[in-house]
Amino acid sequence: MKKIIISLFIFICGLFILSSCNKNDDTKIISTSYAGYDFARGVAKDNKKCGMLLNPGEELHDYSPSINDIERIINSEIFIYIGGESDSLWVEKQILPEIDKSKTKVISMMDVISKKGNVYDEENPESSISSESDEEEELDEHVWNSITNAKLIVEAIYEALIEIDEVNMASYLYNKDVYIDSLNKVDTKIKDTISSSKKDLLIFADRFPLLYFVKEYNLKYDAAFKGCETAHEANPKTIEALTKKVIDNDINVIFVIELSESNIADTVIKTCKNDGKDVKKLVFYTMHNISKEDYANGLTYIDFMNKNVESLSEALN
Template sequence: MKKLISCLLAGLMIIGALTACSNTNATTTASNNNKLSVVCTIFPEYDWVREILGSHGDNGEVTMLLDNGVDLHSYQPTADDIIKISNSDMFIYVGGESDLWVEDALKEAKNKDMVVINLLEVLGDTVKEEEVVEGMESEEEAEDGSEDGPEYDEHVWLSLKNAKTYCNYIASKLGEIDSANAADYSANADAYGKKLDQLDESYQQAVDSAKQNTVLFGDRFPFRYLADDYGLTYYAAFVGCSAETEASFETIAFLSKKVDELGLGTVLTIEGAKHKIAETIVQNTKDKNQTVRTMDSMQSTTSKDAESGTTYLSIMQTNLEVLKDALN
């Protein structure tokens, strides 16, 4: 698979080289204007960078690659994406299995002084491995029966504590690139960190005062970091990075029984148009009257949403309100 990705990227670079001569992309224009160019893969990174830039935002060009609702786990870069990365001053990505393409893309970087931030690497030993809990659909094994190394849970941005760590780190690296404004970046990260702390405290208070300490997802479960932050127990149909879309009868039956055993009034899902599994779980409970509600993992948030006022904090605040409902 990695060899195939390398071949595809090589092809993209050839196409990109041919088209770059005749097309001027936004990042190249920004570089020519001596603007700070930052390329991010996902929305949380994009929003954090904009918060840290603050009043210097007009002097920066911030690009989000996954900007059309494509899920992190199925994204593949275009030739234009590779060129934007190649010319950037800073590139921020998640790391893990979903970003295997990055290694080859960085080999083609034109800016040899580019600062590269891998979110998983920043967390170091505190990164969590994917966890299969009771009743969860098992992942399909490799066709040859071989076992790869540990698979890490990539959804590190869904912890407010992690977010504060990332913002401080990003601010320090932006300060290294643009030393003239380093103090402002640090101050902006500190101010934003206080907002993250306040919301973090609200989450802890909500969990401490709740009737339940268990959530149940009729979907993938990308909220492992959030659950661990506040000592929540969870059940779910799939692990966070699963590509599965259909749950077995056994999984549905187990989760429906858990809803009844725990007296849960809410079955949770993540963002997306279809919530068939969650609805099927409800229909197989005793009372069949549970509410299906959505927690947003920010895997389909776009820059257009940002232009309309959506922020990392606003989504996490909405998630808190949904969580309160699910725990009471």
């Protein structure tokens, strides 16, 4: 994180010295991550060009902004960031003071949820904090993976849009209602899938940015890592514990998250096979970022949640 701050200081100095490039970028809504980008384009449609700072395929938790990225934020009309460990430090310390709030509306997804819903402590998932906390660094930032939270963030983007572009209010209202309706439909599919399933336990041989999702649907889970630590190596005890859980609970699917190297899952699957248990590996999409191919195909948050429903159906039966 210190490296990011130092690089940012250099970048911001460079920004004001150069004050050049990228005059032709007409992106009006910028999100640091994929989920915010998709929510924004769902509401804005053709009225405002939306973009994300991550390149498709790039790891969210390793990201640091370029001078060009900072300029895109400063020149945007709406800037959406997560507000958690991934980006709150560089955004709130380095970017927000440079933003002209009369020209750029700023939305922190964590702030939206902490004001209207529950945020969870990554280290202590059973405790929820329903108001803003000084200990934001410890809170689970993956708020967008709950459909209820996704709806609140979509509403916040809609509110910002109608403030800056009242003329197109009817269009934004229509688009927002269509998006919320799609979220409600996928929510119903998830609930139906879970209620008609035989099991209620998900195994993630990977990072676990899905606390909000499992809490929303009362699912049990076990994972190689708490939250979204960027460490990709699991110790032998973790592999052993996951393997035991799979065999004891007759689990047929092990999940990894998108863009994962899957090393831990492959090891668990191999260990299970040695014990006579065949297990399948499936991707659960957590919408940090998406692959270049999925980006080129224009896949949406709703598309990925629908893929998740298919995988859930397989994993829970």
